[in-house]
Amino acid sequence: MSAEKYAQWIVENQDKQGTPEFETVAAAYKAARNQTPQAPQTPQATQEPSLLQRLGKGVADYARRSVAEKANLAAGAVRGASSIGATLLTPYDLLAGNTQSIGNPERRQAIEEGLRSMGADPESAAFQVGKIGTEIAGTAGAGSALAKGLGMIPGVASRAPALINALRTSGMTTGAAPVTTGAKAADLALRAGAAGTTGALAGGMINPEDTGTSAAISTAIPLAAPVARQGATAARKILGTTTGVGDEALSQAFQAGKAGGTQAQAFRNAMRPVDDANMMSVLDDAMANLDAMRKARTDAYKQNMAGVKESQEIIDMTPIQNAFNKTVESYTFKGQARNPRAAQALQNVSDEINAWQGLNPVEYHTPEGLDALKQRIGSIRESLPFEDKSARAAVDNIYASIKKEIATKAPIYSKTMQDYTQASEVLEEVTRSLSLNEKATADTALRKLQSVMRNNANTNYGARLASVRALEEAGGRPILPQLAGQALSDWTPRGIQRATAPTAGAGLALAGNIPAALAFGAMSSPRIVGETMYGAGRLAGLSDNMVSPEVIRALRQGAYRAAPVLGAQ
Structure with a gap:
């Protein structure tokens, strides 16, 4: 029965109210009414808040x-x-x-x-x-207070300034500039000890239970920088191996980016060549630097010889003639030459000495005049091949005897010639090791220049690199950035890595490790690694230019002083 019929019965039977029958129907009415579905109510639309309301x-x-x-x-x-x-x-x-x-x-x-x-x-x-x-x-002032207190002890400030400075800076610096390995190790140990001491004090001030933790963290900070540098060096060496270019090229890429200017431009032009002309520009710059080295030697010689020219004392040529005769005896046997080439060279020297002997002593037997004779003897020596050691040694004896006689009358001449000799030796070594002479082809010279990025037996373990550095210093034109750029211009590995890297990368890919294969491919690409190192150098250079050294020192000092507090949290 529906709720309406129950309701009708209740209305019609009011006289039965109170009886069990009425109560039963009333209960049934209430139950039926609760089961009747209610008409759905229409939801009221909510008003969207305005932009001004949302902003507020x-x-x-x-x-x-x-x-x-x-x-x-x-x-x-x-x-x-x-x-x-x-x-x-x-x-x-x-x-x-x-x-x-x-x-x-x-x-x-x-x-x-x-x-x-x-x-x-x-x-x-x-x-x-x-x-x-x-x-x-x-x-923050814990280290400074400790250093100040220690400095007040009689004799400590004068005897242990490095310790006081290390405590004052919480181990950041001792104020010293160690050079030797032992001195650097001692300086690092002192800084670590001072950092640990001030860290223990700072941590203990906050919570004595954290003293040990703060001391350990602070001690580790000065030691972390050398470890980080060693890690960076190791990473550079690894990348130098995977790319096949060597770590020197990567170091030059970073330095070029950091330095900017002509170094960065030279590196970029070589790494991103437009044509073959870029490949030869490094040889042109090397020759220009070599000419500058020769000019510097000549200019220094002329400047020093100004003092020699002031001496007009006549030098006896007898000792020079005696030295010549003794040299001839050592290269002949009963009047016959032991070495025909040496005998011919000595004959040329004899002609020069005899001709000079007959000139006016007042003008030609002075220190300046005999120096001119020495130069003529030197030109004979320079015309001899490097491999003709016997003939060159014979002429060297006469050359040295003339130099000795000049030095006895003009003491300044010894230093002049010593400087000239050293410059000549460097010039000769650079010319020989890099084949920067008229007899060598451009291809040979370029190959030797490009080889300086490698440190092995073929490059005499860094000797050629030293020669290139000497060239750069003498002439000013950047060579190493260009050579590094050329070495890093290829997208594929160099040397034996060109054959092994694809195999290793393919093995990773076949094993399903695609990310590792891609990463290995990037690490094996000279161009990708070179661009990355150059970019890192640019960032380092920008930070150096944008942030003053004072700010950097302040940030470092803040890090040293904050470390024990942060570490104990």
Whole structure:
């Protein structure tokens, strides 16, 4: 029966109210009415807030968050200051029985709970920033105070300035500039010890229980820099091997990017060549630097010889003639030449000496005049092949005897010739090792220049690299950046790696490790690695130019002083 019929029965039988029958029908009516589905109600449309309302709500929310963050920041600062305060009150609390630990956790917990009851959120970022910032600021002067106190002890400041400076800077520097390996190791040990001492003091001021942790972290910081440098060097060597170009090319790429200017341009032009002319420009620059080296030698010689020209004393040529005769005896046997080429060279020397002997002594037998004779003898020696050692040695004896006689009458001549000889030896070594002479082809010279990026037996383990550095220093034109750029211009590996790298990469790919295969391919590409190293150098150069050394030192000092606090959190 429906609810309507139950209702009709109840209306028609009011006289039965109170009887069991009426109560039964009434109950059935209520049950039927609850089961009747209600007509669906049409939801009222909600009004979308306007842009101004949304903006206002956003500002209000930001203001509430800003106020809360500022409150948490201030509460964190109070908590940070109380860390040092709790440490200072620890002796009192131990004696009063308020705590059983040197960390005094009861007082620290009470302070934090008090701040929480005032609405602060100790887990919020703002609270932690305020706390840690205040702890760092409160302990920043620990090393300076320790150094100042130590410096007040009679005799310590004068005898241990490095120790005092290391404590004052929390181990960042001793103020010394060690050169030898032993001195560098001792300096590093002193810095690490000072960092550990000041770190222990700073950490202990915040919480004595963290003293050991803070000391260990602070001690590790000065030791981390050399380890990081060694790691960077190892990575560069690994990449130099995977690409087949050697680590010197990668080092030059980084330095070119960092230096910028002509070095960066020379490197870029060589690594991203437009035509073959770029390949030959490095040879042109090498020859130009070689000419500059010759000119520098000549200019220095002329400048030093100005003092020699002032001496007009006549030099007896008898000792020179005696030296010549003795040399001839050592290269002949009963009037017959032991070495025909040496005999011919000595004959040429004899002609020069005899001709000079007959010239006016007032003009030609002075220190300046005999120096001219020596140069003529030297030209005979330079015309002899390098491999003709016997003939060159014979002429060298006469050359040395003339130089000796000049030096006896003009002492300044010895230094002049010593400087000239050293410059000549460097010039000769550079010319020979890099084949920068008229007899060598451009291809040979270019191959020897390009080989300096490798450090092996073919390059005399760095000797050619030293020659190129001497060329750059003499002429100023960048050579090494160009050679590095040429070595890094290929997209595929060089040397034996060109054959092995694809196999290794394919093996990784077939094994399903596609990311590793791609990474290995990139690490094996001279061009990709070269561009990366150059870019890293550019970033380093920009940071050096944009950030002053004072700011960098301040940041380093801040890191040294903040480390024990951050490490103990």
